[in-house]
Amino acid sequence: MSDLPAAVEQHLKHPDMVALRPPVSTHKPRILILYGSLRAVSYSRLLAQEAGRLLEHFGCEVRIFDPAGLPLPDAEPVSHPKVQELRTLSAWSEGQVWISPERHGAMTGILKSQIDWIPLSIGAVRPTQGKTLAIMQVSGGSQSFNAVNQMRILGRWMRMITIPNQSSVAKAFQEFDADGRMKPSSYYDRVVDVCEELVKFTLLTRDASGYLTDRYSERKEAAEKLETLTGNKAL
Structure with a gap:
């Protein structure tokens, strides 16, 4: 063993290339999209729908959660139908897309409530551990990255694999036509990039997510709890 006196040898595992290449799933990647606005004309919802079309083109099965009727966190029990719908979709998904307007320099409470x-x-x-995540935002004014920066932090706290790319659509009211479709632009191209990258990362990691998130500290803690319960140090 290396000179690692603070480590417990039996729980130290060398990364295994074989474990990183498990049998490949053949079903379509399952993607959940969350958006952060309840307005009748919601650009985050329009962007969510545009992303959904792209993800379906790239071979995914897509669900978009409608946040209307979702109570504030802790205002209702978890048995509330909208909470159960959201949790079921989150459990179903292998990857997610979070899209928020930027409001007062931050992501909206509507999106944050869904995550909470x-x-x-x-x-x-x-x-949510090991699921992939893509993040996007829309702004009414000049381009900003406050909302996506916050969502990236939240993705880390949810132990998700947040892809490097992201999208921020400035002056979103100018970027959609009368039918609610996104116009050709560099902003649209970046949305395509984000969706394409999310699918690649999901295909790359979904079958190995359990191994990727298998941690020394948690293996050690689980063994200590089992030892306490059984009194058997050999376990």
């Missing part, structure tokens, strides 16, 4: 209703852990299960 998704549990970080349920017992020993971490529902």
